[in-house]
Amino acid sequence: MKSLVKKHVFYPIALLLLFVFSINKSLAATADAMERAAVQSNLGSTSVLLGAAYAGVPLFTVGERGLILRSSDNGKTWQQVPSPVSVTLTDISFSDENNGYAIGHSGIILATKNGGESWEIKLNGVKLAKQLLIEAESDGDEHAIREMQRLVDDGPDKPFFDLLQLGPKHVVAVGAYGLAIETKDGGETWQSWMGRIENFFGYHLYAIKKQGDHILIAGEQGFIALSMDNGQTFSTIESPYEGSFFTAELLPNNDLIVAGLRGNAFVSHNNGASWNTIMNPIPASITGSTVSKDGQVFMSNQAGMILSLSNDKLFPITHKPYPPLTHLIETSKGNILALSISGSIPVHIGNSK
Known part of the structure; x- marks a missing residue:
């Protein structure tokens, strides 16, 4: 991995990479946002929301300033859950109705064992940087030591963007500057995946998905890596595009989908050996x-539109634009819940009750 002082650009993902990051960079400078509980507010349901997941029946979402919200009616109404941090949370995942994780800025990883009723800090950027430095020193890699020392010197300002939960105690998180770490014991200890992924320039990693033994990672400046042995080793895939990919999907037939900047999207039917352009009429x-659940792929964009994929083409399924969108999740009723910079938006997709 080459120098982390190389200039990186946080492209706009509905304020996540422009507005929210700049806010949390100032918060991280004081470091106390990592330990200060989120403020209870009636405005949570109309705030910037970035990730969502079901814990059995309840649906949870996370967002700016440490927000954790819970819904018992598929996102129609929300109640705020106490959060131990005030940094923006970017994603959330549950392996079952009890065990879940949330990730965010300042290297924060939270965990719950009681279905999201309470959350505890399992990792922050200070501990993460120190651990990565210790690992580099143990390996005797002088280049890695210099890079990890920069992480320590920079302070806890590096966000995680996506997580992959493999079991109640097993989770992988990826983020800025090539951060990729794993725990198999519920966050008591963490191991780096950075040595497994040939990310020499330290590109930001925005998405991680799994299907069977395949794990797909996508990120900044067209970065794509694929593992076919459950994450033990990764191959860097030649990218069809030099711009950043903000989302990715691994379909049950092992087709790879990556999509991101300016509406560019691609699909591979042969593990990344070649790519087909997904035609998109909206350059956002x-x-x-x-x-x-029936295999239909949906995408959201910064122009506030939801699109459906069919025959390598994207078709808008909504006629009126919503606020800039950040995330999509299928509800338990078979509809779509879209997250945005102004809260959540239930979207009826026409084939559900």
């Missing part, structure tokens, strides 16, 4: 995606 950055 694609910010999120989801695959429904």
